[in-house]
Amino acid sequence: MTVTLAAGPAEAGDVLASRARELVAIGARMDARGWVPASAGNLSARCTADSIAITRSGVHKGRLEAADIIEVRLDGTPLRAGDRPSAETLLHCQVYERLPAVGAVLHGHSVAATALTLADNSPGIVLEGYEILKAFPGIATHETRIVLPVFDNDQDMRRLAAAIAPAFAAPPIGYVLRGHGIYAWGEDVERCFWRLEALEFLLSCECERRRMR
Numbered sequence: 707m708t709v710t711l712a713a714g715p716a717e718a719g720d721v722l723a724s725r726a727r728e729l730v731a732i733g734a735r736m737d738a739r740g741w742v743p744a745s746a747g748n749l750s751a752r753c754t755a756d757s758i759a760i761t762r763s764g765v766h767k768g769r770l771e772a773a774d775i776i777e778v779r780l781d782g783t784p785l786r787a788g789d790r791p792s793a794e795t796l797l798h799c800q801v802y803e804r805l806p807a808v809g810a811v812l813h814g815h816s817v818a819a820t821a822l823t824l825a826d827n828s829p830g831i832v833l834e835g836y837e838i839l840k841a842f843p844g845i846a847t848h849e850t851r852i853v854l855p856v857f858d859n860d861q862d863m864r865r866l867a868a869a870i871a872p873a874f875a876a877p878p879i880g881y882v883l884r885g886h887g888i889y890a891w892g893e894d895v896e897r898c899f900w901r902l903e904a905l906e907f908l909l910s911c912e913c914e915r916r917r918m919r
């Protein structure tokens with residue numbers, strides 16, 4: 707006979723601790739790539755059906771400690787009163803709500819994502835002909851045309867999330883906030899990092915191509 711026990715507080719704490727270890731490690735890897743200068747960027751991973759683990763606001767994402775990872779509900783409110791989650795928490799929550807298979811969301815401020823989106827007012831970056839597009843689920847050939855959406859930056863997260871929401875009708879592989887940075891997601895923290903790495907590679911290629919023109 708199999709007895710299934712409901713997850714108690716100790717187990718819930720274990721999940722947060724495990725997510726915290728993963729996010730601390732991935733923050734260091736993002737920092738090594740130059741994607742989280744100063745206190746830029748925010749990182750999250752799904753904890754339970756109703757909550758995520760996310761970085762505190764204002765800490766350096768390359769030098770995180772486990773205590774810098776806190777748990778918030780999908781409406782963005784912290785489970786522990788007084789915790790101050792990332793200023794961009796609502797954007798993470800939106801991805802988890804709209805895409806149930808997503809287990810992690812990473813946001814960074816790379817030079818490529820920032821500079822490329824300030825070069826013009828385009829609402830998207832066309833990615834076509836790149837072999838690395840096959841790093842994304844459902845793409846089997848370089849002969850694929852992807853448009854990575856670009857949204858104008860906004861300090862009002864509710865308004866920004868509302869501007870982004872229609873894009874989830876046909877979910878993109880990520881998106882960029884103009885002059886700000888990139889959002890990427892994946893099934894778990896490691897695969898999310900791969901997707902971010904692929905997107906950063908593509909944006910760097912696009913920057914290089916513009917320089918060569």
Ligand SMILES: CSCCC(=O)C(=O)COP(=O)(O)O
Binds near residue numbers: 747
């Ligand atoms: C100095 S970066 C400005 C805020 C930002 O865009 C960011 O990604 C970090 O904000 P958080 O509140 O998550 O620390």
Ligand SMILES: [Zn+2]
Binds near residue numbers: 746794813814
């Ligand atoms: Zn940011």
